[in-house]
Amino acid sequence: MSNVTFQGAAVPLSGSFPAKGTQATSFSLTAGDLSELTLEALKGKKVILNIFPSIxxxxxxxxVRAFNEKAANQDNTVVLCISADLPFAAGRFCEVEGIEGVQHASTFRSPDFAQAYGVAIAEGALAGLTARAVVCINEEGLITHSELVAEITEEPNYDAALAAL
Structure with missing residues (x-):
């Protein structure tokens, strides 16, 4: 179990956060069209998992804006923005913002994702949501970068994620 903070207060997480150099854990999430989206379906591509509490x-x-701008046009790369938000809310946000380069995936049918990736907020007001993290996965399914953001209200290190591609 790890801890992060939210506005300075400790937030316990459950699960084990994946380390660089390890094999990415398989997952099944809900895509924007309500279909199942799996890690296996992304094999052969570089994948950025942008994990956060809510859009x-x-x-x-x-x-979401930053990864759309900085990474979405990279060759053979998928930016997957993952939260507990319903696909409708994420789709509406992307439509209003004119964001076309990232894909949203929801954990609402797959709470085991947060546990498997060590980002499950275990208790308190944010229980049931995910902590903020970025995990980069190469074409073979190996993790090339992982960052569990220490303070939920802060942005991840975009440059480190991009360098891992």
Whole structure:
């Protein structure tokens, strides 16, 4: 179990956060069209998992904008923005913002994702949401970068994620 903070207060997480150099854990999430989206379906591509609590917060929204701008046009790369938000809310946000380069995936049918990736907020007001993290996966399914953001209200290190591609 890890801890991060939210506005300075400790937030316990459950699960084990994946380390660089390890094999990415398989997952099944809900895509924008309500279909199943699996890690296996992305094999052969570089994948950035931009994991965050909710698109309805300013920092989470900014991370989606930033990855759309900085990484979405990279060759053979998929940016997957993952939160507990329903696909409809994420789709509406991307439509209003004119964001076309990232894909959203929801954990609402797959709470085991947060546990498997060590980002499950275990208790408190944010229980059931995910902590902020970035995991980069290469074409063979190996993790090339992993960052569990220490303070949920802060943005991830975009440059480190991009360098891992």
């Amino acid at each position: 309805d917060t300013s920092v989470c929204a900014q991370s």
